[in-house]
Amino acid sequence: MQVKEEVVKVPLSVDERWDLIEKISKQTVEFGARKHTLKDAIAELTVKPLTGIPVAIAVIYGFWAFFCEFAGTLFTDGFMVRLFDEHWLPWLQSVFPGKETWLYFIFVGDPAADNCFEAFGMLTSGLFVIFGVVLWAVLAFYLIFAILEDVGYLPRLAVLVDTVLHKIGLHGYAIVPTFLSLGCNVPGVTATRPLETRKQRFMMMTLLAIFVPCGAQIGIMQDLVPEMMGWIFLTLAIGYLGFGFVLNKIVPGKSPEIIMDVPPYQMPTLKNIMSKLWIRTSGFLLVAVPFVLLGCLIVGLMYLTGAMDWLAAVFGPLLTVWFGVPSETVAPLIAGFLRKDLAVGMLGGLMEQGIMTTFQVFTSVILLCIYFPCLATFALMIKEENWKEILGSLASLVAMVFVYGGLIHLVGIMLGVA
Amino acid sequence: MKILLMGHPNVGKSVFFNRLTGAKVMESNYPGTTVDFTKGWMRLEGEDVELIDVPGAFSLEPKDRAEEVAVKMLEENRDSVVVCVLDASKVERGLYLALEIIERGYPVVVALNMWDVAEDKNIKIEVEKLERILGVPVVPTTAISGEGFKELVSKIKEAAPVKIEKIIESASGVRVATSAGEGGGGESAAVSG
Known part of the structure; x- marks a missing residue:
């Protein structure tokens, strides 16, 4: 018997380590013949473009249909609008003392309002936005998210869209942060961490912050302007891809290929779905309730002190001339710094007053999406990016709002609808 | 003593964490669900031990932010036992990280997770032989259904540097x-x- 003696340096080199692994696995691992299972068959169907694209469209359509039916039709229109507009609002208007006082204005809002969008008070519009509309939207969203996540569909979707995203210097993996951002931009931004270079992370965060509306925002948009949703998503998608293309050209740095594991499909467990639904929904309420109420309070105070009228007068010309929206939209734009859902809800109030054309509503909704990430997202970006990148993101944002917002106005003028 | 849960992305570390601590951290079926560490407590033979769910890493030479966090956690907790979670259907890849951690002198327990997937793929692993070669405890587990956890927990105290x-x-x-x-x-x- 021969025994060799070798010298080993610790730590091993990469090659030495792989050598050792080969020796170990040869003795311990045996690969049997692979059976082609049903799981494999499904896996292939969802990844090969010919079948995968129709499957993706079906999945997204199913997602959307469920979302609209469950959140919009069943809960919001079916129960909540009735509860809030026919019972809560009239009751509050009748029992809250002092119709002319500022307290009434802050808490209940407009005494003549006959629906919660129009009232603008903390206890009327504020609570209605959260519990009447957005809560059901995020619940529906998170439920489907959790299922798609646990089944293992996301990495497959990433493989499918990889080619398209390559054209803008991103990779299929970008679908994960984007998808999460559709629920809430905050976990979307943290999900950029597995991206390898600062350039990729910067691009991804900036695109998310500008072009990806969150579930709360989508929920309230769907309630307010359901007939426009297609156009809204199309406009945002064009912006995302177009601006991504430009960013990729001007941001220095590299975008190396990301290799992503495609995990096996799994049967989701009810326990995990429920647990995720709970974590995310309670997280949503914890942030949304104080911020929406605070937003209502600030906007209410600004109206009372005349600050809002002053801002409307100052920014009015810019808003009307450049973007083609009425100066009253300054109030939702202020609220949007805190919460996008509240901002869109306030837009609803302006719509009820009948001071906006359809196209102006469309432009305002897009502006609310792209002009600033909500406070929670922005705070996280400050944590994740260095100051140069923050300035870069802000600069991109400002440039984007003016260019894209102006462009939408221009298209409106040319089509004769603005 | 602390216990670190380490391994490649999407091998089930968070499922381990939730099972062992009774906590609720996000579990999903795609790589990169956990991008920051989470701490929790588990009972180990009558005492409370801190368990840390570390973001997935392919190796100890970090390539992204999540891996940086992983390496930092390992370096900051020199007194830990590392439960190295491997995808049993991709043992070789996982062993790379396990060896790196062993080389750095940490006591390691290897969990061959996703054992059911390996069986589906008709991959057979001789656990005892692997254990003999590595000199560290090796336990097959299926985290989603909880198989192998009792054994895994009982082996944590046996772990010693090799x-x-x-x-x-x-x-x-x-x-x-x-x-x-x-x-x-x-x-x-x-x-x-």
Whole structure:
């Protein structure tokens, strides 16, 4: 018997380590013949473009249909609008003392309002936005998210869209942060961490912050302007891809290929779905309730002190001339710094007053999406990016709002609808 | 003593964490769900031990933010036992990280997770032999259904640091000396016996 003696340096080199692994696995691992299972068959169907694209469209359509039916039709229109507009609002208007006082204005809002969008008070519009509309939207969203996540569909979707995203210097993996951002931009931004270079992370965060509306925002948009949703998503998608293309050209740095594991499909467990639904929904309420109420309070105070009228007068010309929206939209734009859902809800109030054309509503909704990430997202970006990148993101944002917002106005003028 | 849960992205570390601590961290079926560490407490033979869910890493040479966090956690917790979670259907890849951690002198327990997936793929692993070669406890687990957890927990106390030379020796049937050298250590001198 021969025994060799070798010298080993610790730590091993990469090659030495792989050598050792080969020796170990040869003795311990045996690969049997692979059976082609049903799981494999499904896996292939969802990844090969010919079948995968129709499957993706079906999945997204199913997602959307469920979302609209469950959140919009069943809960919001079916129960909540009735509860809030026919019972809560009239009751509050009748029992809250002092119709002319500022307290009434802050808490209940407009005494003549006959629906919660129009009232603008903390206890009327504020609570209605959260519990009447957005809560059901995020619940529906998170439920489907959790299922798609646990089944293992996301990495497959990433493989499918990889080619398209390559054209803008991103990779299929970008679908994960984007998808999460559709629920809430905050976990979307943290999900950029597995991206390898600062350039990729910067691009991804900036695109998310500008072009990806969150579930709360989508929920309230769907309630307010359901007939426009297609156009809204199309406009945002064009912006995302177009601006991504430009960013990729001007941001220095590299975008190396990301290799992503495609995990096996799994049967989701009810326990995990429920647990995720709970974590995310309670997280949503914890942030949304104080911020929406605070937003209502600030906007209410600004109206009372005349600050809002002053801002409307100052920014009015810019808003009307450049973007083609009425100066009253300054109030939702202020609220949007805190919460996008509240901002869109306030837009609803302006719509009820009948001071906006359809196209102006469309432009305002897009502006609310792209002009600033909500406070929670922005705070996280400050944590994740260095100051140069923050300035870069802000600069991109400002440039984007003016260019894209102006462009939408221009298209409106040319089509004769603005 | 602390316990670190380490392994590649999407091998089930968070499922381990939730099972062992009764906590609720996000579990999903795609790589990169956990991008920051989470701490929790588990009972180990009557005492409370801190368990840390570390973001997935392919190796200890970090390539992204999540991996940076992983390496930092390992370096900051020198007194930990590392439960290295491997995808049993991709043992080789996982062993790379496990060996790196062993080389750094940490006591390791290897969990061969996704054992059900490996069985589906008709991959057979000789657990006892692997355990003998590595010199560390190796436990097959299926985290989603909870199989193997009792055994895993009972093996944590057995974990002890292993010298990589020992592993090379038992893997190749060759006696190995370190460069620091017990026994002279010539350049691969053949000795008959």
